[in-house]
Amino acid sequence: MATSSREHAFAGNPLIGTASTPTASSDIDSAVASIHMLWLNTAEDQLGHKILPFKQGKPLVVSTISSVDASQVLTWHLAWQSIYKCKESFQSSDVQLGEDLLVYLGQKDGVVYWALDFTETGQQSPLNGQGAYVELRTLMTATDLSDENSMAELSIAGHARALLEWHSLSQFCGKCGTTTLAIEAGRRRQCQNSNCKKRFYPRVDPVVIMLVIDKANDRAxxxxxxxxVPRMWSCLAGFIEPGESLEEAVRRETWEEVGIEVGEIVYHSSQPWPVGPSSMPCQLMVGFFAFAKTFNICVDKKELEEAKWHSREDVQKALTFAEYDKSQRKSAFxxxxxxxxxxxGQSLFEDLNVETRExxxxxxxxxxxxxxxLIxxxxxKGVDLLES
Structure with missing residues (x-):
């Protein structure tokens, strides 16, 4: 039971090399060499490189209005900037902009893409006075998941945010405490202590997320x-302990949080999740179905407020009542x-029925x-054929 990761938000980044279109080290070396030459150039017209500014984890975006079937459609886009504009912006602040602050994101169709964190500049307004720095979670809820281009931009923004967050949290060596420096176009960091020189690589925190199923009684x-937010229910989830397999983590977390023992565990799919809590913002969600062997719930109140068995009929109603399309349009607005x-303004989450207002x-x-x-x-009935 596997689902294409391209169906998930933040997956399917077109700038990341795949098995069919790998990113060679020589391509990255060439990109670094070319931007070094451009860095010394004061000309404004510098083609071949685009930079995505960030501030406090928020990418710079613009919003456009188009007409589709006599209706107005709002769409956000990443506000890529030239090297010249970024250098110009940094020159107006007290922060020294160097090539080492640029983080390589990938390349496509002859264009190299970079991310750059503007947080330390102290500037309040975006470059060129256009667009705004917007929370990634807000952009996520505003994205039309049926729009391939919008999904691609969301995945690029998620990747860039994850890398910049890693750089922010890895400025000191975990072994000796010396400062680290970004190397290899921001894909690595290295300790500056000549007796240490430990290298650090971007990592994400793996999280298991599972839908626990009572197959005999047709409930989850x-x-x-x-x-x-009020009335929202979701799956169980938890971090993986050192020395633990994914399946062991599913069983342990389910037992710890709700006191239920599970038997068969079936993989569903995984999702990059760069909008996690501030303590661990960049995660990889690994999804499973877990079939229950015991059914009495004992909630760990330190972890959860409540847990219940829900019938398939009630869950089906929940999936149709929440009006996700309406929520997406409100977020885009x-x-x-x-x-x-x-x-x-007001909260983006609104679970009202348009017709009845119930x-x-x-x-x-x-x-x-x-x-x-998963739900x-x-x-x-996508998992009915599985035997527990």
Whole structure:
């Protein structure tokens, strides 16, 4: 039971080399050499390189309006900048801009793409006075998941945010405490202590996320955390301990959080998740179905607010009642407002029925999250043929 990772938000980055189109070291070396030459050039017209500015983990974006079938469609886009504009912006601050601050993202169609963190410049306005720095989670909820170009831009922004976050958290050597320096176009960091010189590589925190299923009674276990918006339920999840397999982590986390023992475990799919909590913002979610062997719930109140068994019928209703398309359009409008300079307004999460204005009794995370795909796959009988 596997799902294409391209269906998930943040997956399918077109700038990352694949088995069919690998990124050779010589290509990266060439990109670094060419940007070094351009760095010494003061000309404004510098083709072949594009830079994506970030500030406090937020990419710079712009929002556009187009007409489709007599309706207005709002779409956000990454606001790529030239080397010249980035150098010009840094020169107006007290921060020294060097090539070592550029982080290589990849290349496509002869263009090399980079990320650059503007947080330390102290500038409040975006480059050229256009667009805005927008939270990645907000962009995620505003993305039309059926739009291939929008999904590609979201995955690029997620990759860039993950790399910049890693650089921010890896400025000192974990072995000797000496400062580290970005090398190899930002793909590595190295300790500056001549007696250490330890190298560090970007890493993500793996997280198992599982839908626990009671096959005999045709129901699934969903839980709530205190930080969830009202009426939202989701899957269990937890970090993997050292020396532990993915399957062992699923069994341990399920037992610790709800006191249920599971038997068969079936892999579903995985998803990059660069919008995790501030303590561990860049994660890899690894999704499973876990078939229960015991059924009495004992909730660990330190981890969860509540956990319940839900019938397939109730889950199917939750999937149709939450109005994910409406939520996406509202988020896209909110991004447009932010890019136009509007202040923060009401919450982007609204679980009201448009016609009746009734509150949804429950809903699950939107289709941008792997939890949604685990839940909807089971609710739509995508795992019925599996034997527990």
């Amino acid at each position: 276990l969903l839980s709530r955390q205190a930080r969830f 909110r991004v447009h407002q932010i890019c136009d300079g509007a202040e923060k 509150l949804a009794p429950m809903f699950v995370p939107g289709p941008f999250a792997i939890a949604h795909h 909807s796959s089971w609710a739509n």
